Amino acid sequence: MDIPTTINTIEYFLKFLGGIAGIGSLVFAIYQIIRAQSQPTGLETGSANKLLKTPYLIVASVLFCGLAWVLWKPLPIQLSWVWELVLLVIGAVLFFPGLLLYLWGMQTLGANFNASSGFGVRLRQNHQLITSGHFAYIRHPMYLSVILACWGGLLMYLTWTMLAFAIMMLGLVRRAHREEAALQIEFGGAWEDYCRRVPGWIPRL
Numbered sequence: 001m002d003i004p005t006t007i008n009t010i011e012y013f014l015k016f017l018g019g020i021a022g023i024g025s026l027v028f029a030i031y032q033i034i035r036a037q038s039q040p041t042g043l044e045t046g047s048a049n050k051l052l053k054t055p056y057l058i059v060a061s062v063l064f065c066g067l068a069w070v071l072w073k074p075l076p077i078q079l080s081w082v083w084e085l086v087l088l089v090i091g092a093v094l095f096f097p098g099l100l101l102y103l104w105g106m107q108t109l110g111a112n113f114n115a116s117s118g119f120g121v122r123l124r125q126n127h128q129l130i131t132s133g134h135f136a137y138i139r140h141p142m143y144l145s146v147i148l149a150c151w152g153g154l155l156m157y158l159t160w161t162m163l164a165f166a167i168m169m170l171g172l173v174r175r176a177h178r179e180e181a182a183l184q185i186e187f188g189g190a191w192e193d194y195c196r197r198v199p200g201w202i203p204r205l
Contacts (some may be wrong), residue, residue: 007085012138014092017158022149025099032106036114045182046120057115071161087155094152101134101145108133109142118174121182127153129187131194137203139180139194143172144201176200 037054042055050056077086106113112128134141143204150169 001079007081007088011084014088015156018092018095018153019113021096021099021153022153024038025103026065028103029106030057032113033057033115036124039111039114040126041124041125042118042123043182044122045185046117046178048120048122049119051117052115052122057077067164068161071159071164073160075158075160075163077158085159091152091155091157094148095156096151096152098147098152102142102149105135105142105145106132116175116179117148118171121178123182125184127186129183129190129194131198136198139174139198139200140172143176147172168204 034054034057037057044052051151112124112130114122114124116122147166147169150162150166154166156162166203180191180195187194
């Protein structure tokens with residue numbers, strides 16, 4: 001088997017596995033977000049009381065998936081097999097650990113996991129400040145993991161869908177600021193102490 005054929009086989013396997021992992025993670029996240037709507041609501045900021053209702057979340061999820069379907073076309077880029085392999089490897093290194101970190105964060109948050117947006121934040125009643133797991137190293141591990149996974153997916157698949165998602169997910173930085181403001185109101189001194197100890201995005205060595 002020659003080198004290009006071997007690379008094509010590896011590429012097919014990684015992309016197939018990535019597709020299953022990505023779609024599975026997305027479906028599970030949407031399910032958990034919809035499920036969280038049944039939890040008693042606590043503090044809400046911004047437009048959360050309007051935008052984070054179940055019908056809106058369902059419509060937004062459908063539109064998100066529809067956008068992914070429509071834009072799933074290859075970018076007009078021609079690469080040698082060497083560069084295809086380099087981008088595939090780098091992308092896989094970002095994509096798969098990113099998904100695992102996201103799912104780990106969801107498990108760590110437990111019942112505290114809920115929908116939010118750059119326009120508003122909703123906390124559950126009796127919301128807890130989670131500082132364990134990878135939240136002990138950075139304050140926004142799930143958002144960072146989504147950004148890494150999307151940029152990794154862009155390098156792996158080189159489609160318009162992944163380019164759009166990679167750019168869109170940079171908006172999570174704004175969402176993180178919104179959530180921090182809500183958590184500051186909810187937890188006060190405990191949140192301030194957590195912020196002093198734990199950086200936002202890059203763990204301390």
